[in-house]
Amino acid sequence: MNNDSSSRIVASLNEWIAGAAPGSRLPSTRTLVAEHRVSPVTVQKALQTLVARGQVESRPGAGTFVRTVRTVRPADYGWQTAALRSPKAPARGLPxxxxxxxxxxxxxxxxYPDQELLPVRAVRAALTRASRSDAALSRPPAAGLPELQSWFAQELRASTPAGVSPPAPSDVIILPGSQSGLSTIFRALAGSGQPILMESPTYWGAIVAAAQAGVEVIPIPSGADGPDPEVLARAFEETGSRLLYAQPNYTNPTGAQWSAERSTHVLDAVRAHGAFLVEDDWAHDFGINTSSTPVAARDDSGHVVYLRSLTKSVSPSVRVGAVVARGPARERILADHGAGAMYVSGLLQSAALEVVTQPAxxxxxxxxxxxxxxxxxxxxxxxxxxxxxxxxxxxxxxxxxxxxxxxxxxxxxxxxxxxxxxxxxxxxxxxxxxxxxxxxxxxxxxxxxxxxxxxxxxxxxxxxxxxxxxxxxx
Structure with a gap:
């Protein structure tokens, strides 16, 4: 019965509010009790309903009033159009x-993999321990924690054949994920207006990073076996490009994996043209029937710039990756990284290191x-x-x-x-x-x-x- 009475009061007040000016005071509780012959509790319930709907507002000691609609003048950001000028790269929506x-x-x-495919317990334990250590309060070296540098170098060294000089820990730069690494590499090794070769189809993030870096992308068709070395060599010659971005292992999106022979031919073409291969080994930990075989493991002359991330395999919240580069290329990448990010969170580096070095x-x-x-x-x-x-x-x-x-x-x-x-x-x-x-x-x-x-x-x-x-x- 109370619910019916409350609804009746709400309907009656709605009609009253419709004809009242904003800020008008509603009839008092005593008046409404007498008018509708109900208890004060029922009246209060009706008023609470109107407050919840935003139609009225209660002012303690003064009464209940029709809510005043405040008109806020929209902000004008038109001045930014002239200040920003035209964008260097066309705007793309959220991928x-x-x-x-x-x-x-x-x-x-x-x-990204679902949470059930991640080492959840190990990540949570590592983050907890890192948060209680000095890593949570101190600044790590610009190139990364030495122990984590060593781990990335050792991972690549494990695939290095005899006769090839393996990477050293000092060749490794820790980055806040591979996406940041791509932007840094394109800026540092190519620069605005310069052409770079890129497999097609390829990772959308590389396309976005290239656009933001202002480089000119030259698509190179790539199939189940990777790009045709002859087509690649011709593209190097015709464009004057000195950089190829590729994913030799489990290409995103196709899943292609280069054969050892194809890797050799591509690396030969890169060397012959005095160029760099930016190898994105994003899926290193996601082999199913095979394992990742980095092209970088075959190169000790600085032609391959190797990029690997732990973001997908450890946790999307642990944005830690690494680039392995040698010679002046490493110095340019480190300088660009320092200008943009300065360093990667020591807490995240410590947590990532603990996860990947545990037997589990x-x-x-x-x-x-x-x-x-x-x-x-x-x-x-x-x-x-x-x-x-x-x-x-x-x-x-x-x-x-x-x-x-x-x-x-x-x-x-x-x-x-x-x-x-x-x-x-x-x-x-x-x-x-x-x-x-x-x-x-x-x-x-x-x-x-x-x-x-x-x-x-x-x-x-x-x-x-x-x-x-x-x-x-x-």
Whole structure:
């Protein structure tokens, strides 16, 4: 009964408020009690409802008043247009891989592994211990903690063949993640207006970093075996470029891995033209059927600038990576890094070092191989059953993604929107091309959460794709 009476009072006051001026005082509680023949508690409940809706405001000792709507003049930022001038690089929206999502969707778009694929307990314990140590209060060296430098150098040294001088710890510069490293390398080794060669398709972050550095990107087609060395040599000659960005192991997005022979030919072309190979070994810890074989391990003359990150394999919150470079190139990279970031958090460096030097780290990586393989194979099976129109040219031997070619004429942006409206988030492949896309592609991440939902998500993808091909897309 009280609820009905309270609702009746709210409805009556709504009519009164509609005809009252902002700031008008509502009838007193005593007046409302007498008018509606209810208790003071019921009146207070009705007034609380109106306060919660933002229609009225209570002023202790004065009464309740119709809320005054304050008009705030919008800020004018137009002056910044003239001050900033035209941007050096065209503005790009937030990449699909970085988008946040709601919990009730099936997500294939992320570039990061799900939490269940991370060494969660080790990371939490390492961060706790680091926070209690001097690392939480002291400034680390600009090039990084010596112990962490040594670890990165040793990791690369383990792949170095006989007769090749291995990297020294002093060749290592610790960075706040590989994305920061790409920006630094492009600025330090190429510079604004200079051409750099880049595999196509390739990592979207490299494309963004190049644009922000003001360099001119020359796309080099790259397939299941990597770029054609003859095409690469011709591009070096025609453009005068002295820098190639590539991912020889488990390329993002295709998953391609160069053979030993292809790596040799590419390295020969780089050396012959007095150039640098910027090797992004982002997926070093994500081998499935093979292991990462860095090209940098074969080079001791400073032609390969090697980049590796722990952000994806340890934790997205532990943004720690490293670049291995020799000679003047290292000094230029360190100078640019110092000007931008000065140094990387000693706390994060200490935590990362503890995680990767514990015996449990290798145990974790062995288990990770099995988990990635089962997820990859489940996604492949789902595609074959529910979306056979999505063709997989290459089954990756490592990494986190499948790269699917769709039928010619597919509008991948529209497909992505249709899928999202149906509760499935995919990444249109256009973002991974430095120039015009070579066809309609999508990238599907098999390291996301809830793999049990993969079949349902791919069923939705297949239905949306079939609808579009049949001419029923909206």
């Amino acid at each position: 699909t891989a970085l988008r946040g999502i709601q919990h009730d969707v099936i997500a294939f778009h992320s570039g 780290w290798q145990t974790h990586l062995r288990g990770l191989r099995q988990q990635l393989q089962s997820r990859r194979d489940l996604l492949l099976a789902s595609l074959r059953e529910h979306a056979p129109q999505a063709h997989i040219d290459l089954i990756p031997k490592g990494g986190l993604n499948l790269w699917a070619r769709l039928p010619d004429g597919t509008d991948v942006e529209l497909l992505a929107r249709d899928c999202e409206a149906a509760g499935v988030v995919i990444a249109a492949g256009n973002e991974w091309f430095p120039a015009e896309p070579a066809g309609p592609f999508i990238r599907l991440n098999y390291a996301g959460g809830h793999p049990g939902q993969f079949p349902q998500g791919i069923r939705v993808l297949g239905e949306m794709l079939e609808r579009q091909l049949a001419g029923g897309a909206s």
